[in-house]
């Protein structure tokens with residue numbers, strides 16, 4: 302299923318609080334996709350530094366080692382909470398449920414974070430005393446996806462709604478809808494709402510929907526104890542008498558802002574004009590409360606459907622495969638996009654995959670993009686075009702079109718060669734040139750060109766600032782050669798980005814929490830700095846402490862990010878090998894070509910060791926080589942106790958990132974991986 306990108310919600314509130322003040326952020330991934338914008342900062346948050354104590358059920362000791370594996374730390378079983386001292390921060394501890402029951406309540410909460418791990422096959426519900434007294438709760442089953450669920454759970458905070466998590470990569474919104482607002486939750490006991498909603502926070506649900514009618518103390522208490530979850534204030538009016546221009550509407554909005562990262566107001570309307578009144582309300586509150594949280598508002602019923610196409614924040618959608626719609630008038634993402642396209646609000650644009658003759662051997666991308674656009678109701682065209690590798694790059698010819706909607710470059714092209722002799726690129730932005738993300742500044746390689754809306758286009762609209770008539774767009778032919786009849790609009794601009802480093806981060810954190818890499822040592826192999834740069838930047842984002850390099854000189858901008866030591870002699874290699882697990886290499890990334898696979902295999906052997914030899918830490922190996930090779934360094938790595946990942950993983954994550962950057966939509970990694978003709982794991 303394909304869905305719109307969620308909005309980040311870290312904004313100041315009208316009550317003056319800057320949100321969110323993360324208190325239980327064990328290991329958040331701060332690389333959040335943004336709607337209509339591109340986040341340029343890269344560092345992943347360090348998260349909670351307290352000792353993680355896993356409370357395990359009878360016969361479930363293994364879950365402690367799995368937690369340790371995901372956190373990249375060793376583990377030990379402790380007798381009870383009292384014996385645990387702060388010095389044990391670098392170790393994951395396990396306490397049995399039985400002894401936790403007598404010691405959890407009196408633990409030092411500043412020094413340790415307690416996670417109640419419960420295998421649901423042993424029965425439900427989990428021990429309610431432990432659920433209430435632990436900071437987080439991890440429900441699990443022994444499935445294929447289990448480890449990945451755990452990595453996601455830890456990466457967000459520590460918590461999850463197990464079954465839903467196993468079925469979607471998207472963030473979850475947890476709702477307790479009251480009887481007055483079309484739900485089943487009784488309204489006579491607000492404490493019950495607190496109990497359920499707080500449990501969702503403990504499970505690490507990303508968004509908690511809190512109805513605004515709830516007593517202020519309950520809303521405030523949830524807001525203050527929100528952990529790393531985001532609070533969405535919810536208001537639904539089914540009376541049919543609600544009026545957007547009323548003082549009441551404004552007061553509901555103001556009240557909602559008090560304890561929320563997002564304000565949601567949904568009403569039933571009777572008159573089509575109420576849609577225009579809602580749009581007026583939207584613009585008015587944006588002007589009057591510029592620092593208020595993002596506002597999500599739609600009118601229900603068929604009469605209100607158009608408001609679902611105007612709303613740009615957390616638009617509730619249905620899907621054709623769902624048995625019923627959740628509210629009158631709900632539309633699918635494809636229906637909303639198709640409606641926008643037919644109203645000229647989502648103009649058809651041409652999106653390119655710009656490749657070289659040698660990158661043609663890879664999986665054909667056109668059918669994949671066409672499928673995505675089709676499924677999402679996007680009117681865009683996608684074409685793979687080939688560029689010359691010798692002489693002028695001619696990439697600008699594809700971009701300098703009226704209906705240019707963005708491109709990916711495979712292989713990536715250095716920023717310097719893109720700008721070389723390009724009057725088109727240098728004239729952008731009134732002569733200041735394209736906008737660069739921090740990643741491009743540091744890596745120097747561009748693999749994604751994103752169209753940025755000009756000032757004339759509607760805020761939050763699709764990443765395009767083309768004229769609004771789709772018919773006009775049809776005038777330009779879309780063939781294998783660029784069509785320069787209509788040049789790129791002067792009001793628009795381009796953003797140069799790099800999606801590959803995010804693909805690498807996502808691969809490295811697929812089964813491990815980002816904090817597993819914090820302060821650790823890496824080895825990077827590449828035959829030149831350009832090939833190594835994305836991996837180095839990914840390691841910088843993961844806050845790796847030291848990098849040993851093989852085969853290239855680290856670019857100065859990246860060399861400042863960590864300690865760098867080239868392996869230039871056998872002695873330096875031996876020294877690194879002799880280090881203990883803490884200082885020795887934890888992660889190996891090879892960007893060498895397939896023809897160098899024996900060398901890679903040799904290094905993997907050198908730094909590997911049978912699992913469990915000196916500690917329980919499992920190291921990580923990522924091979925970015927593509928194409929046929931002699932020997933498989935990945936297989937060697939696995940034999941040597943590494944968790945091994947290959948280029949197919951990184952390519953799928955990078956493609957998901959590219960789609961997000963180009964059309965602002967989330968395509969799940971698993972979908973990309975399956976459509977590339979391979980199994981998921």
Ligand SMILES: O=C1C[C@@](O)(C(=O)O)C[C@@H](O)[C@@H]1O
Pocket residue numbers: 476478535537565567599601617618627628629631
């Ligand atoms: O808040 C909302 C939005 C909604 O009411 C809609 O109109 O799409 C549907 C509800 O299920 C959800 O909780």
